[in-house]
Amino acid sequence: MTPRPDRITAGFTGRLGTFDLNARFEVPATGVTALFGPSGCGKTTVLRCMAGLTRLNDGVLRIGADVWQDGARFVPPHRRPIGYVFQEASLFPHLSVPNNLRYGQRRTRNGARPVAFDDVVDLLGLARLLDRPTAVLSGGERQRVAIGRALLSQPRLLLMDEPLSALDRFSKDEILPYLETLHDRLDIPVLYVSHDIAEVERLADTLVLMDHGRAEAVGPLSALMADPALPLARLPEAAEVLDAEVVEHDSAYGLATVAVPGGRLIVPADAGAVGTRHRLRIVANDVSLSRQPPAAADSSILNVLPVRIIGAEPTGAHLVTVFLLLGHDGTGAPLLARITRKSWDMLGLAAGQTVHAMVKGVALVDRPAPEPPTTHTGDSR
Numbered sequence: 067m068t069p070r071p072d073r074i075t076a077g078f079t080g081r082l083g084t085f086d087l088n089a090r091f092e093v094p095a096t097g098v099t100a101l102f103g104p105s106g107c108g109k110t111t112v113l114r115c116m117a118g119l120t121r122l123n124d125g126v127l128r129i130g131a132d133v134w135q136d137g138a139r140f141v142p143p144h145r146r147p148i149g150y151v152f153q154e155a156s157l158f159p160h161l162s163v164p165n166n167l168r169y170g171q172r173r174t175r176n177g178a179r180p181v182a183f184d185d186v187v188d189l190l191g192l193a194r195l196l197d198r199p200t201a202v203l204s205g206g207e208r209q210r211v212a213i214g215r216a217l218l219s220q221p222r223l224l225l226m227d228e229p230l231s232a233l234d235r236f237s238k239d240e241i242l243p244y245l246e247t248l249h250d251r252l253d254i255p256v257l258y259v260s261h262d263i264a265e266v267e268r269l270a271d272t273l274v275l276m277d278h279g280r281a282e283a284v285g286p287l288s289a290l291m292a293d294p295a296l297p298l299a300r301l302p303e304a305a306e307v308l309d310a311e312v313v314e315h316d317s318a319y320g321l322a323t324v325a326v327p328g329g330r331l332i333v334p335a336d337a338g339a340v341g342t343r344h345r346l347r348i349v350a351n352d353v354s355l356s357r358q359p360p361a362a363a364d365s366s367i368l369n370v371l372p373v374r375i376i377g378a379e380p381t382g383a384h385l386v387t388v389f390l391l392l393g394h395d396g397t398g399a400p401l402l403a404r405i406t407r408k409s410w411d412m413l414g415l416a417a418g419q420t421v422h423a424m425v426k427g428v429a430l431v432d433r434p435a436p437e438p439p440t441t442h443t444g445d446s447r
């Protein structure tokens with residue numbers, strides 16, 4: 067198979083102790099790809115195989131035109147330009163923060179845009195930390211320094227293994243915006259391991275859904291979140307993530323109108339100038355359905371959109387998760403609704419009908435949506 071400059075192709079098959087790994091996926095060599103799945107499904111093992119730290123003989127890894135493993139070819143870990151960020155930042159306490167950052171700093175790879183020390187300090191908000199003793203940094207600050215150090219090694223690929231899981235909620239919220247900025251400002255592909263779906267929704271463009279050592283599904287985040295065949299839509303916190311663009315302001319009420327494929331939504335936020343792109347998160351529990359749109363004078367819900375019902379799944383004893391596509395003809399973006407089984411029956415709802423989704427809450431996820439993709443994402447299996 068010819069390596070493609072815009073893709074990462076990975077495939078690892080083998081047995082480790084009693085664990086069988088058979089994970090194959092092809093993802094874009096841009097943006098953030100999340101490896102998501104339950105504890106013990108093999109996420110860390112895949113990352114270790116990608117770094118060359120675990121060697122399975124039946125393995126393939128191509129990052130664009132670079133072949134790191136294929137057949138007899140195996141580039142040893144120290145020859146792979148990889149940045150690796152672990153759960154716990156392992157800084158050297160006796161080194162200053164700048165020296166920790168410079169540890170492992172490599173020269174720029176041929177043709178790559180260099181990541182400069184000052185850029186890393188700026189991107190990760192490290193200026194205030196440079197004079198502080200390393201040993202007194204908080205968990206979140208240590209992790210930011212560890213990410214900076216990984217970036218200064220001029221990686222071709224950044225591997226992040228649950229980088230926020232050892233942090234408390236406050237430190238997580240502090241560090242997430244930095245990760246979002248990295249995503250937008252650097253062109254280093256990131257493989258991000260997490261079992262926190264909220265983190266994945268904020269950061270990922272592409273999702274590799276893992277279970278029992280296999281990549282069960284691979285594709286754009288929003289498509290997989292609303293796929294009836296996958297378990298994501300049945301999670302209690304199921305949500306859909308949509309790319310949106312600001313099209314109008316209502317400054318008198320502090321509202322903005324954003325366009326998503328197949329509809330428009332009003333968001334209560336300072337969403338930036340017309341044309342600004344955002345990622346929206348709409349939780350299934352915040353979406354209800356109605357056969358007729360309520361008269362504007364009768365309802366406080368601002369967002370009522372025509373949707374086509376694609377399917378429905380019983381969820382627990384009393385609820386139904388409804389799979390929708392925006393627009394009268396169902397050609398827009400996917401959306402999830404969660405309603406009671408009683409409402410589903412009383413309204414006589416069925417797949418193929420066009421109804422109205424009433425959206426109670428829309429959250430702007432704090433980062434611009436990526437430009438519309440120019441490449442197609444899919445599983446290579």
Ligand SMILES: Nc1ncnc2c1ncn2[C@@H]1O[C@H](COP(=O)(O)OP(=O)(O)OP(=O)(O)O)[C@@H](O)[C@H]1O
Nearest residue numbers: 082083084085104105106107108109110111112261
């Ligand atoms: N070298 C090894 N020898 C034996 N078993 C191994 C080895 N490496 C990994 N395993 C086993 O493979 C399984 C997957 O582990 P892994 O750490 O990749 O899962 P994970 O999805 O990252 O889990 P978590 O989310 O809990 O970190 C585990 O059962 C682990 O014990």
